[in-house]
Amino acid sequence: MKYILMMNGTKAHFAEYAKWSKQDIEANVAFMRGFxxxxxxxxxxxxxxxxxxxxxxxxxxxxKDNVPITDGxxxxxxxxxxxxxxxxxxxxxxxxxxxxxxxxxPGPGGVRGNMPIEVRQVxxxxxxxxx
Amino acid sequence: MKYILMMNTMKAGCxxxxxxxxxxxxxxxxxMIGMAKDLGKSGELVSxxxxxxxxxxxxxxxxKDGMPITDGxxxxxxxxxxxxxxxxxxxPERAYAIxxxxxxxPGPGGAPLNMPIEVRPLxxxxPxxxx
Numbered sequence: 036m037k038y039i040l041m042m043n044g045t046k047a048h049f050a051e052y053a054k055w056s057k058q059d060i061e062a063n064v065a066f067m068r069g070f071x072x073x074x075x076x077x078x079x080x081x082x083x084x085x086x087x088x089x090x091x092x093x094x095x096x097x098x099k100d101n102v103p104i105t106d107g108x109x110x111x112x113x114x115x116x117x118x119x120x121x122x123x124x125x126x127x128x129x130x131x132x133x134x135x136x137x138x139x140x141p142g143p144g145g146v147r148g149n150m151p152i153e154v155r156q157v158x159x160x161x162x163x164x165x166x
Numbered sequence: 167m168k169y170i171l172m173m174n175t176m177k178a179g180c181x182x183x184x185x186x187x188x189x190x191x192x193x194x195x196x197x198m199i200g201m202a203k204d205l206g207k208s209g210e211l212v213s214x215x216x217x218x219x220x221x222x223x224x225x226x227x228x229x230k231d232g233m234p235i236t237d238g239x240x241x242x243x244x245x246x247x248x249x250x251x252x253x254x255x256x257x258p259e260r261a262y263a264i265x266x267x268x269x270x271x272p273g274p275g276g277a278p279l280n281m282p283i284e285v286r287p288l289x290x291x292x293p294x295x296x297x
Contacts, residue, residue: 039215039217039247040226041247082213084170084252084288084289085288085289086170086286086287086288086289087286087287087288087289089286091286091287092284092285092286093258093262093284093285093286094282094283094284094285095171095262095265095266095269095282095283095284095285096266096269096280096281096282096283097266097267097269097270097278097280098266098280101266101267101270102266103259103262103263103265103266103269104266105262105285112243113245114244114245115286116170116172116247121215127224131224131226131234131236132234134226134234135226135227135228135229135232135233135234135235136228136232138226138227138228138234139228139232147228147232149227149228150227151225151226151227151237152225152226152227153223153224153225153226154223154224154225154226154236155217155218155220155222155223155224155247156217156218156222157215157216157217157218158215158216158217158218158249
């Protein structure tokens, strides 16, 4: 079963992160790199991506003739996906354990951040929709 | 450049295509499959995933000893990721054009949904570090 582990944050959360010291950000990045490597070693790693920051986000809709209409204004409350991992595991509990490890990534001063990680199963195909 | 195209269209309590006729759901899925095939042929598709519905989402934090604390309660305003495409394209405009195609996927009665698609570049490396 594939699960996606998502880091979400508002623009305010991103702004806080931008204020971290160089040392703290480097420790966080080192943790993330090590974490991905561990997941590969454990044989559960499928994919990981980090996204560009919210100021690069556009909202796109199809207009007439499917020409894209782009907009870059979002409500303050909007959560932006910062990055994700996809893991292939035997049970949801195993996915939650892995999410807890990511949640424990170091924050300012090297203290465990305990950031929330949203976990959801990924559909393996449209047949999962029961059609 | 790699871009992620996200459908953030689901709200808490959403249990899928509720209220849609089966043939409308099938037409929607056929459209999505056709789009993925075309992107595969053009060499632009990197990956695509559909997620399970929000009733299966959990929020996970590391508790004491790093053990997972799971929570399944989300604010009503929260947008849930329904699915995404990662595409590798030459320009942002091409990513927006692909997003517009996704936006126009058929809904109930076959009318285009014109749903909003959030588009953001993926990071090729770790985030910028403060001086």
